Amino acid sequence: MSVQHKCVIIQRGSEFDTDIDKTDPQVTNPWKWIWMEHVVNGQKLGDSIRKIQKPGHAMCIICSKELKYGKRGRFSLVQHVQNPSHLSIVNMRKSNTVLPGQKQPESSTDTTYGIHPMLKKAAENPKSSIPEPRVSLIDRVSTAEATVLAFAAEKSLPYAVVPDLVSLSKSLAKDKQALDGISMDRTSASYKMTYGLGKTFQEECVEDLQTSFFSLNIDECTSETNLRVVSVLVCYYSDKDQKVVIKHLSSFAVTKVDSKTLYQELVRLFEELRLPWKNLVSILMDSCNVMRGSKGGLETLIRKKKHARCGW
Structure with missing residues (x-):
């Protein structure tokens, strides 16, 4: 069913996490954080599933639906992730473009959800398997222009240099692999x-x-x-x-x-x-x-x- 109210998402290690031990034992299959590491069709359950402050219930942030896991446990979550309606929304996100001037949706996935707090710092921002909506070209161009102008202002560069700076950026961007390998400080630049x-x-x-x-x-x-x-x-x-x-x-x-x-x-x-x-x-x-x-x-x-x- 669709979520009609704002649910409180429980983070692992938070004060609400301790209440799960008191409330979920009332259901047949209580919540287990290890479920979030389970991979289905190349996706971790933790990419789209969130535990909410309601016994026996979780939420899919992709579909905005409450899911009941109290009777069947992890299999209920796996069944939802394999559901055609869920997969269609995931595929639709690949081709969606955020409208100009709009921020990314709040349902952006957290790839560290469900990881023990002691291990979160060790996670090096792994890439989520859930695609994010693409930022519109207008916004990307505006952001690039603002970055160039901010750099020119910070370094007190004349406006006449800005067109050449843009041309230089376009030229360097043609070879991203070489651009990523550039490292030059003041001393090496002089030499x-x-x-x-x-x-x-x-x-x-x-x-x-x-x-x-x-x-x-x-x-x-x-x-x-x-x-x-x-x-x-x-x-x-x-x-x-x-x-x-x-x-x-x-x-x-x-x-x-x-x-x-x-x-x-x-x-x-x-x-x-x-x-x-x-x-x-x-x-x-x-x-x-x-x-x-x-x-x-x-x-x-x-x-x-x-x-x-x-x-x-």
Whole structure:
């Protein structure tokens, strides 16, 4: 019969559990918690059956029905779980979708029901055999959008980064197995960026510069740690990409920003990466005397160096 009132579900180990010993002995087959471990058609009875505060009665939370077990005991519960009406409701939950904006039904199954309180903590949230209604796509999309926006707000990211963050998430989600295996802290991220990703990109760029004419963009700035850092960008036509590209070539810290120091560091960079001076066609820099001084500026020193090497 259908439940017409709200039944009190008894949890194992609760104060009402002790009353079962007093009330259920009046029935032919008293309640036994071991019944909840019995498996029928791949389902534990504890996934759908609950003991209520009524002698000889239990409740199916899937069908919302009271069940009498006082005479036949566990077999009455097994018979209900095998009933076509119960199975049809279980199968229907597989295809049901919760309406947008609605929470999951309160009949969500507890996979630890009937387990002794001392063993509940050891249970690692086993998956229930009773399917739950699917959350609507609208709600799932809204939840994902809220998560992205909350992350951007927490990390003080500009709104312009959000579209790229969404694209990155979609790209990573294509390989869930690899995504589950990602583990990267601050130290490993710095190491892999410097000696892994950064080194690989630089080697590819240097390989292109061996056969392509290129221009340099040199600028100096102060880092968050008050270090004077010089960044060198390179612009060239990429045969691979079939377009003009701008890439980061290198960055280095200097203690003094003058034309001689910058010139020495730039020459060291060319020699270290074995860049051909003959392929250098122009340099973009600030208009200050350090960069463009007619006698001792960085541009003048580089012109002399290139003229000495290849007669430019």
